[in-house]
Amino acid sequence: MGKTLQRWAMKDFGAAHLVQETVALPQPAAGEVLVQVKAAALNYRDVMVVENGMGMALDWPQVPGSDMAGVVVAVGSGVTRAKVGDRVVSTFWHGWHDGAAPAGIAALGGPLPGVLADHVVLSQEDIVLAPATLSDAEAATLTCAGLTAWTALVESGGLRAGQTVVVQGTGGVALFALQLAVAQGAEVIVISGSDDKLARAQALGARHGVNRSKHPDWAAEVLRLTDGRGADHVIELVGGDNVAKSQAALAQGGRLSVIGLLDDMAFNGSIIPFLQKRLTVQGIGVGHRHALENLVRAIDRAGIKPVIDTEYGFDELPQALAHQARGGFGKIVLRVG
Known part of the structure; x- marks a missing residue:
């Protein structure tokens, strides 16, 4: 494992201010995991966050993106929800595990740091095990779009x-x-x-x-x-x-x-x-972690394969965001790892 990571970050609003940068690779603290990101899926929300922040106060530099699938490569002390080698997907909300949404929850990719990087450190509370039947690109699409549909139709x-x-x-x-x-x-x-x-x-x-x-x-x-x-x-x-x-x-x-x-x-x-x-x-504001775990089980048992319109390389984020803005048939995904 190297000592640095590559990530996309923005230092002001607008796609013109998105830059790739190299920063030090962080190590997971207690209760955290380091994930090697394999794929990241885009949502229309990401387009709006890049354009104007959706009215949120962002801390620069802001790393966009909420949806990723990857492999745990290191864990901090006290981690019980995952081990090194596990395939995981991110949750959309930090701090919403089940039931009614608690006050003050925040989303990855704005205002919290996002996942458009080749490695990310996340709380063990902000991941779930990925479906065994899906590829990394397919699994990355569940965090926001998949869970939103599942919450609307099934959970609620x-x-x-x-x-x-x-x-x-x-x-x-x-x-x-x-x-x-x-x-x-x-x-x-x-x-x-x-x-x-x-x-x-x-x-x-x-x-x-x-x-x-x-x-x-x-x-x-x-x-x-x-x-x-x-x-x-x-x-x-x-x-x-x-x-x-x-x-x-x-x-x-x-x-x-x-x-x-x-x-x-x-x-x-x-x-x-x-x-x-x-x-x-x-x-419908996406959904909680327990609902995402329910969705993962349903995906595996029903054999559902998410529809991916186009996969882009990690260097092609601007093109991928432009595609997301004009719409596609299904999901737009970035290959990362």
Whole structure:
């Protein structure tokens, strides 16, 4: 093992301020592990953190990125959750292990130091064992996107076989929601502006695809496809005026999982449909460590393979972020180790 590590860091906002740098390799303190990072997955959040910090006060230099898979290469005293040689993935939140989120939790990659480095030191509380059935690149996608979909549908949503789920788009969270819902025995309707992406989503198990460019009132199509009943669960990834369409697409007693803000940070819509349909609205902020452990077991048992659009080399972070910003079919991943 060398005495230095390579990492990406930013000293101001904007992709132009991202630089690769060499720093001393830290050693794990008590309760910490040193992980050789093998792969790191990007999220739209990373694009926003680089651009403007999402309103957070960051300490420069800031290392971005929250999602990684790697191998433990050293442990500090008192570590019991992992040993040298274990394959692990990072948790998104530092300090949220189970139950309701405690006050003051913070995420890796902003405001806490991130994982876009060839080695990282993490608390043993901020890792879980990686799925045995996934590659490093696949395992890295679980931390944020996979866990967000799992929390929305299973941990909080109580999804059951025979229910109908509407998924908006074909990004990382959306495709995880599709795959997890199909594995649970649910029927999935995917909304997208691309016939090609809809065909690919149907190949993954979606029952129906609705092209929002051809059907701007896509909620009416959902009602038609469900014989007027509506969906039991809508994964809301857009925000703004799209929320009203999500409301209209839901069945009586349906559940709206508010996850994304790809179009607008506002939440626009009348309160009347919520009352008339007795809807449940839940905000999803990824999830806790225990839920990630549950997801890992489900991934291994169900044989789910995360969808990766493109893998980039570690030196290609700017190109990978640009790809993430314009969107992909599934996840964007950096090969690190």
